[in-house]
Amino acid sequence: MVKLTPKSKKRPHVAPDLSTPGGRRRARAELVWGDHGFLRAAFSNLHQISPDMWRANQPSPRQVVAHAKARGIRTIINLRGASTKGYYLLEKEACEAAGIVLEDFQVFSRDTPTREAIFGARDLFERIAYPALMHCKSGADRAGLMAVLYKLLHEKVPFEEARQQLSFKYLHVKHGKTGMLDAFLDAYANYNSGRPVDNWKPFLDWVAEDYDRQAVKDAFLGSFGKKVQLDRILGRE
Known part of the structure; x- marks a missing residue:
């Protein structure tokens, strides 16, 4: 009889210690190799979307300094969340050094x-110091969604103009699970279908009163099998 052993649990990541040479080398390796920083060395997917807002992919420490000097960036919005990985620790250190x-x-x-994220984004854009830059890993999907929200909620531009921030121009691909972001925006447009543009329900009112997050998600996943699944190829988070 073969005895089956349970799968070992994945060990939590231990943050590299930047105060030691070895820890700094490990952090750098996590940025360059583990987080595909080598692919971003020559391409930052950097775009200025308003006089006071930029969007990009994950910046290296050197790029953080360049953003501060060349563009006067006062706030960087990290859309990936805090992490123990080297890419985050080095970015945090570089931001502190650059003020x-x-x-x-x-x-x-x-x-x-x-809903909490959408209203949180509105509040975030109201309180941060500008000029600002927001980034995710690739600068395509999460940065695209937040750029739509920035244009829509902070700059008050028309919806169709704002949603152009989530497009292939910025390398957003909707033929995978990242298309769920497009489905969210489509749900708002579909709700207002048939109405004159100047009579659309205000976006935040729709979010608060009518947006059914799970229903939008379920509808998308129901048709997902017919789509080209590119998530693993593109390394989406």
Whole structure:
């Protein structure tokens, strides 16, 4: 009789110690290799979307300093959330050295946004110091969603103009689970279908009163099998 042993639990990641040479080397390796920083060395997916807001992919410490010097960035919004990984620790250190406030505001690329996240984004844009830059890992999906919200909630631009921030121009691909973000925006447009644009229900009112996050998610997943699944190929988080 073969005895089956339970699968070992994944050990929690131990943060590298930046105060030691070995820890700093490990943090750098986690940024460059573990987080695919080598792919971002020559391409930052950097775009200025308003006089006071930029969007990009995960910056290296050197790029953080460049943003501070070249663009006067005062706030960086990290859409990946706080982490024990080297990419985050090195970014946090670089922000502190450059006098930039690092705001950790986690959103997800393969899920419908929560009401709390949407209203939290509105409050975040109202309180931070500008000029600012927001980033996720690739600068395509989470940065795209938040750029839509920034244009819509902070700049008060028309919906169709705002939603252009979530497009292939910024390398957003909707033919995988990241298409859930498009489904969220489509749900708002569909709710207002047939109404004159100037008579659309205000976005935040729709979110508070009519947005059914689970229903949007379920409808998307119900048709997901017909889509090209690119998440693993693209390394989406």
